[in-house]
Amino acid sequence: MKKEKPEVYMKGVVKVDMIKKFMQDNNLTRKEFAKLCRMSVSTLYRILDEKHNFDSIYLLYMAITMKVQIYQLVN
DSSP states (O other): OOOOOOOOTTTTTEEEEEEEHHHHTTTTOOOHHHHTTTTTTTHHHHHTTOOOOOTTHHHHHHHHTTTTTGGGGBB
């Protein structure tokens, strides 16, 4: 019998609105932003959908791309 993992939601951890606003203000598609942040498009979708865990290194990559501090991207 398999043990089921509890589903962990990241809702409210990352300031998704800030990321989306940055993308909009800079006319970036999700694909373009993901490339700038050295992540796959699917990883970006996981972050923006707030439903799955992701590697915290991507917070650093997004902060560098957006020219903000990491703490500014999290609640």
